[in-house]
Amino acid sequence: MASLNLLPLAIDLVLALTLLWLAWRALSSPDLFRAVVLFIALGLVLGLVWVRLDAVDIALAEIALGAGVTGALLLAALAKLQSAEAETADASTEQEGDWQGCSQALAEPDAKSKPTLTASATMDATGSAMPIALRILLALLLLVPLAGLGWVVWQLWLPAPGLTDLVAARLEASGVAHPVTAVLLNFRGYDTLLELAVLLLALLGVWSLSSAPHLGDEEQEPALAALSRLLAPLMILVAAYLVWVGAHAPGGAFQAGSVLGAAGVLLRLSGWRVPPRATGWPLRLVLVLGVVVFACMGLVVMAFGQPLLGYPPGWAKPALLAIELAATLSIGAILAALFIGGRP
Amino acid sequence: MLISLSAFFLVAGAVFFLAGTLGLLRFPDVYTRLHALTKADNLGLGLMVLGLMLQAESLAAAGKLLFIWLLLLAASATAGQLVASWAQGKGIAPWRR
Amino acid sequence: MTSVLVFALAGVGLIVLGFYALLVQRHLLRKVLAFNVISSGIFLLLAGLARRAPGAEPDPVPQAMVLTGIVVAVAATALALAMIQALRAATGRTWLGDDGDEE
Amino acid sequence: MPMPLSGAEWAAALVFVPLLAALACFLVPRAANWLGLLAATLILFATLGLVRGLLGDGPLRVAVGAWAAPLGIDLVADGLSAVLLLMTALVGLGVSAFAPAYFAEHSEQRRWFWPLWLLLWTALNGLYLAADLFNLYVMLELLGLSAAALTALSGSATALNAAMRYLFVSLLGSAAYLLGVALLYHGYGTVDMVLLGERLEAGAVASAALLAMVAGLLLKTALWPFHFWLAPAHGSAPAPVSALLSALVIKASFYLLLRLWLALFSGLAGLLPTLLPELLGLLGAAAILWGSVQALRQRRLKLLIAYSTVAQVGYLFLAFPLTGVQAGEIAWRAVLYLALAHGLAKAAMFLSAGGLLRFAGHDRIADLDRAAQRLPLTLTAFVLGGVSIMGLPPSGGFIGKWLLLEAAFTQGRWGLALVVLVGGILAAGYVFKVIGYAFTATKIAQEGEAVPLAMQWSALLLAFGAILLGFAAPWFWPLLEVGAPFAAPLAEIGTEAIAEVGAVSEAAP
Incomplete structure (x- = not known):
């Protein structure tokens, strides 16, 4: 019996030590590409840890956002930095691993980067x-x-009074059946609205820094293009499913949005472009849609004698669904735009 | 009976994963390592999915598991092709004894 | 229940490790990695301890907070990476320079 | 006249008007100037509405959504938040009036300035209204990211370097703060400030949370020796952004620190809560001396003003040892007055520096070449701002310093009083350095470019505000008294709400 009880603990110990080891290796590896890959691995193991902690929502978000999107952003940034470095014709300081060029293959040489100070550029080691x-x-x-x-x-260590019971007591009135979604969208919806604003803000910041689109203008791989055509509609379906399932099980707008964003990235990499006439205000409208719908919904209810972001009884469910759909679209668009980098 | 069959598939899958990992670590060049990754690991995952499908609560859950495997097949094939064509473009010659 | 403690302590380890790397490492991309490790450690602490109560459902409030935190961390990472690239294009450096009186 | 809207609605407007305006500016960049100015006017109007409501009905506490704390998020407004909101609205309007003319020549920068600045404003207003520690974290991140993006707006190498460092500092600060929030939630089961104030007990958890949060917020407030990032960032950003960063953004993290101290930690027994105020006071004194001396040494105008901010941040922390555990209200009032006066004066100084920069094409102090004669309005704005920074009567800065001295004398803290006086003298030194060069001609006469009147007047009006603040004290005290933020813990504001929540949580299981 005792051994049965000890087994999960042993697994958890191994997981925890793996986390620390991966983090240490990722932060100390002399090769930047290896560091990034180890960091992505850290995110994946962290996803396992969240499952062990009964936090499936976080596990999904960690793998999609923490490992997936962050990892993709890191790799893209690294490829651009290193191709700029290669252009200055310095001996590369980073050890070229076998796999390193994969990331370079993803990106065109950054033609806009100026010829730069060189002696110091390679000093990093x-x-x-x-x-x-x-x-x-x-x-x-x-x-x-x-x-x-x-x-x-x-x-x-001593269990403290959490809010589990209070959430359970009010779950009925929240409009969704899954506690985490209820907290995220209803009980603490104000935070989530502002979090969407933070995501949009990051895109504004990125666009204010760079003007040229960077990624995905290189020649296409036929296999990747074929896979993208196969996967993109599927991913849109999965995103829709994740939104829908979020009402009563782990899932929701952020997880769905990151799947949608990944679909956008894949399409972009396989050569698809947003039509030029849609890159102006229609694209911007999609980007802000989540915040706009959330904020307007929150304000409109005030006209009906409800508090800010307080949905009238019975209206919570459709209101939250509308918010989630709009948020998913915006999150997907913002994440894809963040990955592509330059503004259209 | 079902449980032991399931366990058999799971263990068999794990063996293939182990073999694939060993190949990844021990094989001499990028092309052979791709073989280890795509072939052995895909088969290993397939066996594991089979083992888990036997334990699945419903047909829908079993279908989802199968679907995951199919997706992974497509993705790993594409990824393998991308890596190999990158290596070829870079002029890395296949390993010969 | 002890597993929770294990993970919470691992979270503490990640925070301190990340902080050390943030101070010691020079390359800005590594600093971004370090910041993400710190965040992960804090999230592990925040949502890991939500599982403390034995046998009960985990507390959904910290879980929702961590979801928010993950999104915020992604946003911050994206901005930081774009800034590194802009800095690289403008100065050729991928680390912070001394900027007392430079004109 | 009956109030058209309730306090809760004014509070909602303060967050949502800048948020929606930011989105509108992003959607329709061509109309951004007008949208921004409209939003700034509306925000001032809403702030006045809220202030009126506070003076009439007392402190405000409303739940967002149908859920009161601890399940939901509460918004609070008392005297402390109201005066900071008011300062934000005034400075924000001034900067918004300055920006169109300033950015007229940089349309690309203007396009991003408006949405970023309005999101920054959202974060500031939201932060002053928040009572929920995690909500405050989100606001801090919104604030930090938008401030870093704004710093990088000019795209120069110096600005990018400074913005990068600022971003990391800001992220590290928020992370430390979040660590504190995590500990407090798991220690006491809520992130609502009022409830936490009631439940908090001295112990390892509270001490660790206090240390993490204070360290993070000091980093963001740039108290010496955490000031290393401030001068490059504030010195290299576009002038209106510098004004925002120096006048407003620094104050937000200071406000949060002050609020946490008052609501949560000041009442705790133990070694840490008694030692910390003394330490903060010492660091403040060091900041005053170090920042002032650095400002004197600068050769570029914007860096001089930035180092002056390092010094002025120091004053804000002098109150901690003066009040300590026994709440001496005078010192808090003094510090708040100083914060307000500094906000208006420093915004005026940075905006006039922007005017001078436009006029001369550079901001080297030694080459200002008769700017005083040729640009009298802008120079007046700078001088008036400087008067308040020095603490000369009848400015707002004078009232603040006078009260601070009074508090120091009554408690026999001669050392602190001396620092205040020396800091004033040093400030006079660096302000007169600029004025002197502005009156004299350089050897090679320089052509000046025309500076739009909107830029000149917005700076001047803000400077007048800093001076007029000296006369506004009688009107100011009753507002600050609303909710008695310095006398009693925040808890007394919403006792009814808490009773209600208590009943619910008892009923829940």
Whole structure:
């Protein structure tokens, strides 16, 4: 019996140690490409950890956003940085791994980057600014917060009053049957609205920094194009399913949005373009749709004597569905646009 | 009976995964490593899916599992093709004894 | 229940590891990685401990918070990466320079 | 006259008007100037509406959605939030009036300035109204990302470098803050400030949360020695953005720190809560001296003003040791007055620096070449702002410093009083340095470009505001008293709401 109880704990211990090891390797690897790949692996293992912790929603989001989108963004950025570096005709400081060029193959050489200061451009190497003694000192100093935080977590061992019961008591009135979705869209909907605004803000920031579209203008691989044509409609279907299922099971707008975004990226990579006449205000409208629908819905109810973002009884369900659909579209479009980089 | 059959497939799948991983680590060049990844791992996953389908609660769940496998087949084939064609473009010659 | 503690402590480890790397590493892309590791550690702490109560459903409120946090982290990462590329294009550097009086 | 809208509706407008306006500016870039100005006017109007409501009905506490805390998110407004909202609205309107003329020559920058700035404004207003710690985290991120993107707007190498560093600092600060939130939630089962204030007990959890949150927010507020990122960022951003960063963004994280301290931590017993105020006071004093000396040494106008901000941030922290655990209200009022005066004055100074930059094409102090004679309005704005920064009567800065000195004297803290005086003298030094060069001719006479009147007047009006603040004290105290933010914990505002929630949570299981 005891061994049966110990087995899950042993698995969890291995998972936790894997997490720490991957994080350490990702942060200390001298090869940037390897670091990014290890970081993506970290995200995937983290996804497993979330499943172990009964947080399936987070697991989905972690794998789609934390590992998937972040990983894709990192790889794309790395490819652009390194192709710019190759252009300055310096000896590359990064060790060329077998797989490294894969990321380069994804991106065209960044023609816009200026010829640059070169002597210093390659100085990075394994890239620490600090002498080793200082680093050791810092590591020793960091043992204090490590021990302190560990001690505090140990203190938190005793179960504290959470909000589980309160959420369960009000779930009926929230318009959805899945507690996490209820918290996200109804109980703490104000946070989620602003979070959508943060995502949009990131795109505004990215577009304010660069003007040229960067990615996906290279020659296409026929196999990739074929797969994209096969997968894109499927992914749209999966996104729709995730929105729908979010009402009563793990899933929802953010997970669905990232699937939609991935579909957009695939289509882009296989040569599809947003038609030029749609890149102006129609595209911008899609990008802001989620925030607009959410915000307007929240304000309109005030005219009916409800509080801000407080849906009248019986109206919560359709309202939340409309918000989720609009948010999914916008999240998908924003994520794809973030990956592509330059504004149209 | 069903359980033991399922367990058999799961273990067999794990063996193929192990073999694929071993190949990834030990094979000499990118093309042979692709073989290890795509062939052995796809088969391993297929066996695991088969084992899990036997335990599935409903036909729909079993169908979903099968679907995942099919998707993975398409994706790994494409990925393998992309990597190989990149390597070829880079002028990496296939390994010869 | 002990697993929760294991993961929460792993979260603490990730936070401290990431913080160390953020200070020590010079390449901006590595700093972005370090920031993401810190965030993951905090999320692990926040939503991991939600599973503390034995036998009960995990607390959905911190889970929703972590979902929000993940999206915010992705947004921040995207902005940071774009900024690195712009900095690279303008200066040829992929790390922070001293900028006292440079004109 | 009956109020057209309730307090809750004014509060909603304060967040949603800038949010929707930002989206509209993004959708229709051509109309952005008008949309932005319209939004700024509406926000000022809504702020006045909220202030009126607060003066009439007392502090505001409303739930977002049909769910009160701890399940939902609450918005609160009391005197403390109201004065900061008011400052934000005034400075925001001033900068919004300045921006169209400033960006007329950079249409690409203008296109992104408006949506980013309005999102920044959303975050500021939302932050001053929030009572929920996690909601505050989202606001902090919205604030930090938009501020970093705005800093990089000019696209120059210096600006990008500064923006990059600013972004990392900002992200690290929010992460530390979130760590504190995580600990508090799991320690006490809520992220609502009022409920937490009631439940919080001295112990490892509270201490760790306090340390993490204070460290994160100090980093964002740029208190010495965390000031390293401020001067490059504020010095290299476009002038209207510098004004926003120095006048408003710094204040937001300071406000949050102050609010957390007042609502949660000041009442805690233990070593940490007694030592921390002293430490903050020491760092503040160091910031005043260091920042002022650095400002004196600068050769470029915008960097001088930026280092002056480093010094002025120091004053805000002098109140912590003065009040400590025994709430001495005078010091808090003094600090708040200083924050407001600094907001208006510093915005005026950065905007006039933008005018001078347009006029001369550079901001080297030594080459200002008779700017005073040729650009009198802008120079007046700079001088008036400087008067408030120095703390000369009758400016708002004078009232703040006077109160601070009074608090220091009554508690016998001569050292702090001395720092305040020395800081004032140093400030006079760096302000007069600029004025002196602006009156004298350089050897090679320089042509000046015309500066649009909108740019000149918006700076001047903000500077007048900083001076007039000195006369506004009698009107100002009653507003600050609403909800007695310094006397009692926030808890007393919403006792009814809490009773209601308590009943629910008892009924729930």
